[in-house]
Amino acid sequence: MVAAEDESDSTHLIRTVIAALNSQSIPDRPSIEQTIQWVDRHQQQKRKNVSSHGLNRRTIWRVLISTAALAVTLLCALTFSASSQNAFAQVLAQIKRAENVRFTVESTGGAMPKFVASATARSPDVLRIDFDSPDGVTTNITNYKTNELVSYQAKADSAKVDSIPHNSIGFDIVRQLRKLDVDPQLIPDEENNIEGSDLYSFAEGAATGRLWVDQSSKLPIRVETKLPDEVGGGTLIFRDFNWNVEAPDSLFEMPQGRTVTRSNMLAEPTEEELVSAFMLRNAFTQKPYPEDFLVGEDVGLRLGRIAYALGKTREENSRIQAATLGDHFAEIGLSPAEFRDADAVQRRIDYLCMKLDQWESTIRRAGKWVGGGVLPGEPKLLCWWRDAGGIRVLTADLTIQDAEQPPSEE
C-alpha cells in the first residue's frame, strides 16, 4: 500500500514537473539556414584557427601568460628549496652553454588543445615551433628580442606577425630554465621512473612540475609542467631534448616572398582598450554590469555576443552595429572611414573582445572585479589591478585612477 502510494506520488510529481517545464512559452528557434550557416562558419573558423596559427589567438595568449606565470612560480619555488645547490648549478651551467636545442612539446589538453609539436630554441632569443595540423605544418617563430610572433603555414603564401607581451615565455622551456639561478630539491630515486636521471620537482599553489636531468650530461631530458586549474589545467610535456644541435639562421626566419599581415591582437592590452571594450558594451546596453562581467575565460565571447546576435544574419548585425555605434565609433577606436566599413567594425569588435579577455587574465592575476550590479556611468568601483606603477582603479564612469591601496569591496 505504501509502495503504491509512493508510486502514485512519483507519477503525480513527474506529471507536475513535466507540465511545468512544458508550460513555458518557447521563442522561435533560429531558421534552418541560420543554423546551417553557424555550423558551416564554425567549421571554417576551426580550420582557419588550426591552419593559420597552429593554436588560436586566445589559446596562444593563455600560453604566453600562464606559462610565464608558471616560470615565476618555478623560480619562487626553487628559491625556497635550495638544498642541493652544487649539483643543480652544473645543470644550469650546461643549459646556459647550449646554443641551439631541439625538443618536442606535447600538450595533454585542458587549457590548450592536445597536440605534439617539434621545437628548436636558440635561447634566449628565439624559438621556432612546428605544429602538425589537418592542413599541413604550421610554423610559429617567437622572437623575444623584438617581441614578435610570426605564424605561417607551409603551403600558404601569407604570414602573420603579432606583437607579444614583453617578457612572455610561451613554449620556450629552455629560456625558462636559463632564468633559474638556484637549485631545486632532489626527489628520491624510488619516485623516479627514468633510469640514469635525477628528478626534481616544484610546486607552488596550484602549479606543479617535474624536471628530469641526465646524470652524465647534466642536461634536462624531460620537463612536465602542470598548468593551474584556474587557467584551464592540462600538462605540458617537454621531451626528446637534443642539446647543442646545428641550426641555420634561416630556421628562425620567415621565408621570403610572403604577404605579411601585422596585428596587435596578442600585444599587452592597454588601459585605453579596456575602456573602449566597456564603451562598446555600454553602447549596446545600459543594464547594470553582471556579477561575472569580467570573470571567466569567456568574457570576450560574451561581449562579442552583445555586439553580434547569433540569431541574426551578418547583414542584420551590421545594420544594428551601425545604428548602435553611430554616436560611439570614435570611443571604441574606429575612424569615420572604418565605421563605414562593416568588416572593419566587426574586426574592431573582435579585437576589443580579445583585449577584454586579456584584461580578465590580468585582473584575475593581479586584481579583482567588483562591479557586479553597478550601473554604467556611476562613479562606483568596477575593478582594480596592480601594475608596475602601483594600483589602478576603474570606475563605472570609465575613468582610471591610481590608488594607494586595494579598494575595499563596498
Next chain:
Amino acid sequence: MEHIRKAIEDHGDAVWQTAFRLLSNEEDALDCYQQTFLEALQIDPKTVRSWRAMLSRIVTARSIDRLRQRYRDRRQVSNNNCEAFVFDSPGQRLLNAELIAEVQSALTELPNQQAEAFCLRHLEQLTHKEIAEQLEIDPGHVRVLIHRATLGIRELIEPDDTTAKTTKTKPKGD
C-alpha cells in the same frame, strides 16, 4: 554537411524545445542548440541508428551541463525568464516558475546519468531501449536510473513533504 542539414530540418524544432524547456533562457538554449549540431557533425552518420534519439541525448546532456554551470556559478535565473512563462493567473505563473527553477536546480544535483535518463524518458519520451542505446547501458539499468532520479527530485524539491523522504540529502549515486 548534407546529413546535418537533414537532421536540422527534421529535428531542429525538437532540439530547440528541449534546450529551452530545460534552460528557460534563450541565449543558453541557443548555445546548446548550436553545440548539439556541432557535436553531431563530428559523428560518423553511418553509426547513427536514430538521429532523434542521438540529438535528444546530446542536447539534454549539454543543457544539464549548462544548468550545472549556472548553479555552480550561483547565477540567478534571469528575471527576464518570467516572461517566458504563460499561465492563467499570476499566482499560478509564480508557482510554476518556482517549480521550474527547483527542478532545474534538482537536475544539477543528480548524478549525470540519472538526470539524463530522467529527461530522455519524461521530456523526450524516448523508450527505455532507446535510452539504453544512447547511454550505452543495459535497459534494466535505465529503469533503475530513472527511478533513482525521480526519488532524488522528490527529495530535492519536496524536502518538507512528510509523504516524501524528509531529509534533503544528496541523491544516491549509480
